[in-house]
Amino acid sequence: MSSKSLNRSLHAAKATKQDEFYTQITDIERELVHYKKHFKNKTVLCNCDDPKVSKFFHYFSHNFDKPLKLKKLITTCYKNCDADLFSKHTAKNGLWLEYDGDKNKNRIPDPEEIGIHPFKGDGDFRSAECIALLKQADIVVTNPPFSLFREYVAQLIEYDKKFLIIGSVNARHYKEIFKLIKDNRLWLGYNCTRYFSKPDGSIFETARTYWYTNLDIDKRHEEITLYRKYSATEYPHYDNLDAIDVSKTNAIPCDYDGLMGVPDGLLDNYNPDQFELIGIPFGDQGKEIGVTKNHRGRTDIAITKDGKSRCPYSRIIIRRK
Numbered sequence: 001m002s003s004k005s006l007n008r009s010l011h012a013a014k015a016t017k018q019d020e021f022y023t024q025i026t027d028i029e030r031e032l033v034h035y036k037k038h039f040k041n042k043t044v045l046c047n048c049d050d051p052k053v054s055k056f057f058h059y060f061s062h063n064f065d066k067p068l069k070l071k072k073l074i075t076t077c078y079k080n081c082d083a084d085l086f087s088k089h090t091a092k093n094g095l096w097l098e099y100d101g102d103k104n105k106n107r108i109p110d111p112e113e114i115g116i117h118p119f120k121g122d123g124d125f126r127s128a129e130c131i132a133l134l135k136q137a138d139i140v141v142t143n144p145p146f147s148l149f150r151e152y153v154a155q156l157i158e159y160d161k162k163f164l165i166i167g168s169v170n171a172r173h174y175k176e177i178f179k180l181i182k183d184n185r186l187w188l189g190y191n192c193t194r195y196f197s198k199p200d201g202s203i204f205e206t207a208r209t210y211w212y213t214n215l216d217i218d219k220r221h222e223e224i225t226l227y228r229k230y231s232a233t234e235y236p237h238y239d240n241l242d243a244i245d246v247s248k249t250n251a252i253p254c255d256y257d258g259l260m261g262v263p264d265g266l267l268d269n270y271n272p273d274q275f276e277l278i279g280i281p282f283g284d285q286g287k288e289i290g291v292t293k294n295h296r297g298r299t300d301i302a303i304t305k306d307g308k309s310r311c312p313y314s315r316i317i318i319r320r321k
Contacts, residue, residue, distance in 0.1 A: 022197045023057040023143045023166060031191050031211050032059065036067055038139065038215050043072040045137035047125045047237060048144045048152075051075050051097050053197075056142055061099050061109040073099040074133055079122040094123015096133060125152065134159055139215070141165065141195075147221050153212070157185070162215055164189065169208040171269055175285055177212075181267065182277040187220050188267055189213050223274045224266075225319075226254035235260075239302045240292040241281060245312055252320075261301055261315040278317040289317060 022202035031116040046056040057075045064070045076096040084235035098115040102108070121127045125134075125144070134140070134155070143166040146150040154176065156163045169192070171177050180186035185265040189211030196204050230253040246252050249266050259278060270277070279289035295309045302309045 007021060022037075022050075022053050023055055024193075024195060024197060025058060027191065027193045027195075028055055028059045031164070031189055032141075034190050034217055034219075035213075035215055038162070039068040039070055041069065041071045042138040043074065043136055044070055045074045045076070045077045045133060045140045046142045047074075047130055047134065048078075048142045049075050050077050057097070060141070061114075064099065064101050064109070065107075071100070071138075072096075072136075074131055074137065075099075076119075076122065076123050076125070076133060087100050088146055093121060094119040094129075096123070096130075122190070126155065131155075131159075134161065138162060139164070150174055153177065153180070153186070164211060164213040164215055167212050168206075169210060171212065172210070172264060173280060174262045178277075178280055178285070181270070184272050186212055186214050187270065189217065219269070220271055221273070222269070223271055224249070224252070224269060226252050228253050230256040236303050236305065238281075239294055239304055239309060240294050240299075241286075241290060241301050241317075243281075243301075243317055245301075245303055245315070247312075257320060259319055261312065261317055264316045266316065266318065275320060276319045276321055278319060281315055281317050 003234045044060055046054065046060070049056050051057045054075065057073070060068070061072065064073060074096060077094055079092065079094045095116060095118050097118065099109055099113065101113075103111065103113050119127075119129050123130065138161075140156060140161050140163040146168050149167045149171050152165070153167075156165075157180070166178075170182070173186070177186065179241055181188075192208045194205050194208055196206060196209075198204050228251050230244075235246060235253060235256070237244055238261065241259070241261075243261050244256065246260050246262045249263055249269075252260065252262060261281060266275070279285055281289060281291050281301040283299060286301070291299045291301055293309065294300055296302075296311075297317045300311045301315060302311050
């Protein structure tokens with residue numbers, strides 16, 4: 001499938017609110033291995049999960065005592081889920097599950113060890129019932145609805161919660177999300193993925209998705225080795241912003257102190273001690289950092305070369321510290 005087709009699939013799902021993309025256990029394990037130190041004696045909330053199929057519930061319940069040493073696991077489920085883990089009776093309201101560890105020492109979460117509680121409402125993460133559970137949590141880990149990602153993150157920030165969640169690749173460019181990255185209140189995790197499972201168990205391929213978190217990780221303290229030297233011919237200035245264009249992350253010059261436009265892939269390995277994020281040089285966000293109108297009358301950065309003006313794709317503006 002081409003990148004354009006993948007993006008169309010994701011955007012179509014977003015437009016129709018088809019947000020039931022279930023994360024695969026292999027992807028959860030691959031990411032969570034980097035965060036184990038954060039979970040000791042913590043209450044974890046997965047508040048966008050169907051416990052029948054949620055691999056988040058599976059991961060945390062089966063690793064509850066070792067190696068994570070959790071205090072409590074809470075999982076909330078939106079309406080139209082099964083009333084318990086085994087029956088096929090459809091519940092009109094949402095429900096939430098509570099697990100506080102293995103009691104019979106068989107090292108697996110048994111049904112009798114899992115508390116199942118009905119909501120009075122539908123179990124929407126924005127409801128008062130779900131917010132009450134959110135207030136109990138130390139860390140939120142889930143795959144929230146892509147169509148509500150801005151609102152979902154805003155709620156986590158409002159209640160000052162630690163989190164590790166999945167969002168689309170484009171979420172990095174949302175004004176609200178980029179500001180959090182810029183302010184050092186959110187960053188990207190270790191991995192990305194394209195593959196999820198549908199409610200029927202089949203595998204679904206999307207555009208790339210990323211883990212977004214505010215849990216401190218070693219990755220964000222690793223510096224990128226810079227070895228290239230600045231030259232005016234290799235690093236042209238933009239027509240409508242006082243900054244140079246850097247075509248590849250590994251080509252960032254080590255001796256240039258001004259503004260630079262670099263591929264947004266830098267956010268994958270962004271170290272706030274090495275670089276300062278200035279902004280996104282497109283549209284309304286471009287206006288905020290001083291981008292003027294280009295040859296097309298738009299506030300997108302442009303470069304004139306060989307008499308032709310073009311707009312470099314997907315840049316962010318940074319400065320070396």
